[in-house]
Amino acid sequence: MSDLAHHLRDPGDGAERPVDSPLPFRYVYVARSRRSGGLSLGVDLTPQGHCSFSCVYCQASHPPVSNPDLTVDTERLRDELLRKLRADAAGELRDVVLAGSGEPTSVPNAPAAFDAVRQACDEAGFRLPRRIYTNARHLANPSVFDALVAWTAAGGELWVKLDATRPEAFEAINGRRFDAASHLAGIWRLAQAAPIGVQTMLLQGPSLPTPADLALDVAEAIAAARAQGAQIREVHVVTLSRVPSDPRSASVLRAVDADGLAALGAMIASRGGVPVRTFPSR
Numbered sequence: 399m400s401d402l403a404h405h406l407r408d409p410g411d412g413a414e415r416p417v418d419s420p421l422p423f424r425y426v427y428v429a430r431s432r433r434s435g436g437l438s439l440g441v442d443l444t445p446q447g448h449c450s451f452s453c454v455y456c457q458a459s460h461p462p463v464s465n466p467d468l469t470v471d472t473e474r475l476r477d478e479l480l481r482k483l484r485a486d487a488a489g490e491l492r493d494v495v496l497a498g499s500g501e502p503t504s505v506p507n508a509p510a511a512f513d514a515v516r517q518a519c520d521e522a523g524f525r526l527p528r529r530i531y532t533n534a535r536h537l538a539n540p541s542v543f544d545a546l547v548a549w550t551a552a553g554g555e556l557w558v559k560l561d562a563t564r565p566e567a568f569e570a571i572n573g574r575r576f577d578a579a580s581h582l583a584g585i586w587r588l589a590q591a592a593p594i595g596v597q598t599m600l601l602q603g604p605s606l607p608t609p610a611d612l613a614l615d616v617a618e619a620i621a622a623a624r625a626q627g628a629q630i631r632e633v634h635v636v637t638l639s640r641v642p643s644d645p646r647s648a649s650v651l652r653a654v655d656a657d658g659l660a661a662l663g664a665m666i667a668s669r670g671g672v673p674v675r676t677f678p679s680r
């Protein structure tokens with residue numbers, strides 16, 4: 399096993415948190431990723447587990463923290479990234495991915511953190527994809543919106559979570575009730591300014607809309623957005639692959655089987671007019 403592949407974590411598990419690990423990396427971790435086809439260098443800007451969603455399927459824990467200081471130490475982030483990138487002598491890393499155990503755009507200095515990632519990749523000569531995965535809840539913040547557009551202008555990819563389109567479905571799946579129309583408008587405004595990918599989770603569980611209804615809602619929203627100039631490069635349709643951190647969710651949620659997922663993916667591709675890849679449960 400290479401040096402890099404020691405201490406592999408699951409994507410979404412986040413970096414080793416200082417409270418439970420003496421290891422020296424706070425923001426950066428290495429994960430094996432099906433979507434990248436190899437090793438991903440994960441960047442977790444919220445090692446405290448802070449997230450503005452509370453998805454029913456989330457495998458990361460989100461311990462309550464009162465008045466957390468979410469500011470990212472960008473010098474440390476840059477240093478950790480450089481150390482991991484330079485340790486990749488065998489060229490095993492397929493991408494750098496901002497994801498982890500919370501929402502990367504929720505930190506107060508997200509634009510500076512994105513810059514630090516970009517600078518470290520450039521300094522290390524890392525030319526493979528750099529990707530931000532976001533739940534899109536902070537697009538109304540102009541500094542976040544502009545930083546995401548700048549990220550794509552510098553060659554980075556954006557992947558936006560879209561599991562629902564209706565308020566009650568957002569609440570059931572993403573654990574938050576908000577103005578769904580404004581949320582969607584923010585996503586499509588971003589997609590008019592910069593190309594995005596969409597990732598959609600389809601799963602089965604009590605009190606959840608059916609996967610078929612959700613897939614249809616997403617397909618129609620994408621078609622309508624594209625007609626208004628939204629640039630949607632690809633949709634990734636995923637289903638439950640890892641055990642949710644919430645025990646009740648873990649006991650009742652079920653993945654969509656591979657054939658069902660493929661059929662729903664084909665429907666989204668046809669109605670939405672976009673390329674779709676599906677990722678069945680492992």
Ligand code: SF4
Binds near residue numbers: 449451455499500533
């Ligand atoms: S957006 Fe959802 S899945 Fe992602 S970290 Fe937050 S709660 Fe978990």
